[in-house]
Amino acid sequence: MSSAIPCGWPARSSTPRTALRTWNACASFFALLPKTTASRSRGTQLDSSGFRNALGQFATGVTVVTTKSGSGDRIGLTANSFNSASLDPPMVLWSLRNDSLNFEVFANADHFAVNVLAADQVDVSRRFSRDVEDRFAGLDCMEGIGGAPVIAGCAATFQCRNVHRYSGGDHAIFVGEVLQFEVHDRTPLVFHRGDYTVTMPRPADGPDGSEIAGGYVDDFLLPLLARAYRLFGLPFYEHLTEQKIPRDEWRVLATLSDQSCTRDELAWIIRMPDEILDKTLRALFDQEMIAKAEPRVKGGLPRLVCTQRGSRQVVKLLAVAKAREADVLADFPELEQQDFKQMLRSMIARLAGSERPR
Template sequence: MGNTAAFDATEFRRALGSFATGVTIITTRDMQGEPVGLTVNSFSSVSLNPPLVLWSLANNALSLPAFRNNGHWAVHVLASDQEDLSGRFARRGENKFAGLDFDEGEGGVPLLRGCMARFQCRTATLYEGGDHLIFIGEVLSFDRDDAAPLVFHGGGYAHATQRDPAHTSPKSAWLDGSFSGDFLGYLLGRSHFRFYAQIRPLLEQAGLSDEEFYVLSALTLKQRMAINDLDAGMAGVLDDGSRDALASLVARGLARSVPEGYELSDAGRDCALRLISAATAVESQVLERLGPGDAQVLKSLLNRLLTVIDPGAAALWDGAP
């Protein structure tokens, strides 16, 4: 090969990481018949007719002999809820298949479950590609499921979501400088009010105010909630109103004071579980219309937003239960 320009390896890796990719796990069996697998984001399609795909493996990878010697392997395109599985197969020095249920495909290749798509392949060609070996495989069979993909970008996992074509252009107010239709406060506020409007009738049946339900729900996070933790968790949300709501719950026999702070009574626990179960059913109906992939993206982004604008929210969860 000719001369190669001198690159800063770290910066080169970062530049390559600006290209978002899906995440896959490639599996096969070694010469002893043991299952082998690793996480790969170099997967790509090559041809539709004949059906060909490719991926690459580092020349110093411990699993290289298994993939080179076995003519069959499978590509698993991971769904957005399989980040833990991706991490497991990215680590060295452990039994990656321990405790996993999997099927067997062409040539006895392990087939993982719950993936967006699975491609069972036979090695068609091998190419030397610098410090990697490039595998081109003929797809013998495949299956797929509707889900959101797990994405890798900038050195970390990410989520992909579809844009709603009906709302690609934010609406603008007639008053110049006013809030537009994509103002975060408007989107969060209206979504909250419309979502909570479906839960409020349940609270009215139980005779609870919004504030009382919020505190009642918070008390379910730990067996006993220290008053300082409750105050920290309610700071900027209910503030002093949390004490009034807590006092009302105690007066109604739904909560009680204990040396460590406060806990739910039996009646309070039954009430909380009944309301939370009903609220979860409402949530499921909303998220079903949104779609499983976008639902997970939404929750992930809201959790990130919460850590940015309200770090104290973690006080309710620290040390649970």
């Protein structure tokens, strides 16, 4: 069961003499501060909305703290105030509003569990922050130490003994001794500026110091995209060279394997100079890799399509390209891969939307 200890008082292990020295040291420190500092703090009314916005600049993880009530009910709520308190012994802390309906349950609980949510658990976070009859209904979880529910699919979980409770203004700070923890290879959910987000790695250096530019180049999108394109595509284009397949032919085949389009539409999609495009199309027609199809509307321009032979060529090359992609993205979580691709799609659509031929 937790014990209420005034916030700021020395730890239990302190002797009366140690506590007195600590108290005197604190008093001496504050006595040295200018008198106007304290009076100005007391006389100034902070803007509560601005204060919340300022706190929102600090990105936090999102947790669901759970316990079991004295009557056997499973209790849980969303909290982003979780933090580490000590490594030896291992301790964590989190805070709860004094007027919370679940305050007394957690105050009297012997154990609680902190479930660090993964990036794909936004719905779980929202469920435990809303007033619903049974927040655990249909949720995959197991009974942990002391009956505290442990939610499946989390980035990490900490099962704790409830050891201390401190007063902190309109909140109480709960401190738990970690009895057991688990870590999973999942991207954690993050809360920043009032919304959910995910973490993204920001490497400072390359493995051998190469290809890491300084100055504006390392913070300007165009050279970043150019370097990424070159490094990403180099092994694949070497394979094309070995197979005696020109890059331009691959670009046309890959585009037509997804969709049929007119010659002008194709030119807009792959942004290839007319002379090179026409030469490439003639070569592909000669190899029976592409063919012409009926126009979409009567009197319209004929469409270009992949033949079966062309489609087989694309499938073989696509397998090589996808293997290269899997190798490059292997160290990035699946959710970050999807977000990255979607961001590129959105950027392309935004930049090209007004230019698309009618």
